[in-house]
Amino acid sequence: MAEGDALIAAHxxxxxxxxxxxxxxxxxxxxxxxxxIVGARTPSGGVVVPxxxxxxxxxxxxxxxxxxxxxxxxxxxxxVTTPGPKQPxxxxxxxxxxxxxxxxxxxxxxxxxGSPDALATGDRVVPRWKPAADRIGHVLDIEAxxxxxxxxxxxxxxxxxxxxxxxxxxxx
Amino acid sequence: xxxxxxxRRPVAVVSFAQAHNVRREDExxxxxxxxxxxxxxxxxxxxxxxxxxxxxxxxxxYLVGGPFSFVTALDAVGVWPPRPESHVEMDGAWxxxxxxxxxxxxxxxxxxxxxxxxxxxxxxxEVMALQLDPYTLAPLWPDPVSLAAxxxxxxxxxxxxxxxxxxxxxxxxxxxxxxxxxxxxxHDRSVEELLGEEYVVAPLRRHALPPIxxxxxxxxxxxxDTARRWCERxxxxxxxxxxxxxxxxxxxxxxxxxxxxxxxxRAGVGDGPVDLAEVHAPFASQEGIVxxxxxxxxxxxxxxxxxxxxxxxxxAGLSVNPSGGALxxxxxxxxxxxxxxxxxxxxxxxxxxxxxxxxxSGPCLQQNLVCVLDAAWEGA
Numbered sequence: 204m205a206e207g208d209a210l211i212a213a214h215x216x217x218x219x220x221x222x223x224x225x226x227x228x229x230x231x232x233x234x235x236x237x238x239x240i241v242g243a244r245t246p247s248g249g250v251v252v253p254x255x256x257x258x259x260x261x262x263x264x265x266x267x268x269x270x271x272x273x274x275x276x277x278x279x280x281x282x283v284t285t286p287g288p289k290q291p292x293x294x295x296x297x298x299x300x301x302x303x304x305x306x307x308x309x310x311x312x313x314x315x316x317g318s319p320d321a322l323a324t325g326d327r328v329v330p331r332w333k334p335a336a337d338r339i340g341h342v343l344d345i346e347a348x349x350x351x352x353x354x355x356x357x358x359x360x361x362x363x364x365x366x367x368x369x370x371x372x373x374x375x
Numbered sequence: 376x377x378x379x380x381x382x383r384r385p386v387a388v389v390s391f392a393q394a395h396n397v398r399r400e401d402e403x404x405x406x407x408x409x410x411x412x413x414x415x416x417x418x419x420x421x422x423x424x425x426x427x428x429x430x431x432x433x434x435x436x437y438l439v440g441g442p443f444s445f446v447t448a449l450d451a452v453g454v455w456p457p458r459p460e461s462h463v464e465m466d467g468a469w470x471x472x473x474x475x476x477x478x479x480x481x482x483x484x485x486x487x488x489x490x491x492x493x494x495x496x497x498x499x500x501e502v503m504a505l506q507l508d509p510y511t512l513a514p515l516w517p518d519p520v521s522l523a524a525x526x527x528x529x530x531x532x533x534x535x536x537x538x539x540x541x542x543x544x545x546x547x548x549x550x551x552x553x554x555x556x557x558x559x560x561x562h563d564r565s566v567e568e569l570l571g572e573e574y575v576v577a578p579l580r581r582h583a584l585p586p587i588x589x590x591x592x593x594x595x596x597x598x599x600d601t602a603r604r605w606c607e608r609x610x611x612x613x614x615x616x617x618x619x620x621x622x623x624x625x626x627x628x629x630x631x632x633x634x635x636x637x638x639x640x641r642a643g644v645g646d647g648p649v650d651l652a653e654v655h656a657p658f659a660s661q662e663g664i665v666x667x668x669x670x671x672x673x674x675x676x677x678x679x680x681x682x683x684x685x686x687x688x689x690x691a692g693l694s695v696n697p698s699g700g701a702l703x704x705x706x707x708x709x710x711x712x713x714x715x716x717x718x719x720x721x722x723x724x725x726x727x728x729x730x731x732x733x734x735x736s737g738p739c740l741q742q743n744l745v746c747v748l749d750a751a752w753e754g755a
Binding site for chain 1: 440441498500501504508510511512514515516517518520521522524525526527528529532574575576577578579621623624625626627629
């Protein structure tokens with residue numbers, strides 16, 4: 204059989220479901236769409252960011268949703284010299300655990316610092332938001348964090364522009 | 376004198392087999408990889424599939440890229456008529472735990488546990504990202520190396536380890552692997568040479584990373600007199616426990632492992648002296664965390680477990696990862712079960728009397744299983 208006659212069966216791995224993200228993750232994603240970062244207060248007084256529906260240490264239900272950041276402190280970071288095709292930035296960057304101001308846990312995100320020499324544990328970083336019209340309620344509504352004082356960190360102001368669709372719909 | 380077992384029914388690891396660990400198994404599919412391993416694990420003790428009353432396996436469909444791949448894998452055993460069988464989408468160490476629980480119930484006297492992981496057909500870094508929180512973590516596509524690097528830097532920043540410690544762990548494990556015929560990566564290189572390597576994801580250099588492996592392993596568990604009949608010196612499971620931490624790495628102190636410490640306490644690690652530890656620390660930076668949480672770390676810190684005195688008399692005669700550990704071969708869903716098998720092998724041979732085996736899963740040592748194996752079952 205010539206090569207062109209080979210039978211080919213496409214096999215696409217897919218997750219074709221709509222998911223409801225609930226009152227806590229939903230609040231987080233909706234906040235991102237609106238240009239705000241929120242966490243959840245735990246019974247022991249902590250603030251979990253990104254919020255979970257339960258205290259990660261005790262399993263108790265969390266309470267009120269509170270705004271944190273948007274600036275934060277780098278708790279740890281890993282410098283990626285060769286980003287993979289699906290990773291958020293196409294040039295070298297850092298994955299970082301960022302303790303946002305007002306939070307008691309750290310959030311994983313990326314820091315677009317240019318060079319590993321421009322980043323250190325303890326550094327202050329701020330989010331670089333996507334334009335309001337492009338935000339859909341997704342963790343990458345924050346394109347990246349950038350060192351405080353670097354350009355591009357101030358786009359959060361006036362970020363409450365509504366976009367079509369719910370935050371839950373954007374999480375697919 | 377062995378300490379009192381934490382477990383009630385005496386159940387032992389009585390046979391172990393593993394495939395030769397390779398970077399890429401092109402010739403054989405998962406079933407074909409498993410068949411000789413399953414055949415060997417039975418032949419080792421002269422039994423057949425008809426001698427085990429339960430079968431439990433560990434694997435992940437995400438590597439295969441299709442649902443229910445573990446059902447196909449059962450063809451490697453060829454059970455007929457049907458037999459009670461189960462599967463965990465986890466490392467085979469957790470499949471062993473399930474089988475051990477069933478054996479504790481007393482209805483069956485022997486079980487086959489097997490696992491397999493063939494990483495080569497896909498992009499392991501991307502597959503592994505899919506185990507993470509689908510809303511806040513997975514969309515960032517953090518690869519296992521980057522997540523381990525976050526943990527490694529936290530250790531360095533906390534003053535608990537240095538890059539030289541990581542290199543020392545890698546050098547020792549891969550040198551030990553020279554005597555492991557199933558190892559994928561084995562060599563004798565100096566710490567200085569390893570520290571000259573480029574970073575893959577800083578602060579981790581090439582040597583601190585586990586290899587990507589295609590592999591499979593199998594264990595037979597047996598209870599009481601059945602174990603004694605099949606094995607001259609059974610490796611009795613005197614305690615076994617597993618614990619998990621939150622799925623949010625940013626909500627954990629990555630420099631310590633409370634889940635290992637709790638599992639170790641429940642499994643009774645500290646009840647007596649330990650002369651062998653087979654720990655599943657895929658990244659060289661993680662071994663120190665594991666040993667510390669097990670209570671087996673020496674005074675030398677994360678990299679210095681080569682003969683320092685630990686607590687409870689542990690440390691002086693402690694051998695850590697004589698197999699080379701996961702740095703020598705890291706087949707997904709299999710390297711944890713292999714740690715139990717490697718530890719049991721050294722009980723059978725008389726090289727060890729009381730061993731600790733550890734398995735991990737998830738990012739940055741999120742989930743952990745601790746198993747204590749003893750050559751003696753007190754009162755048995």
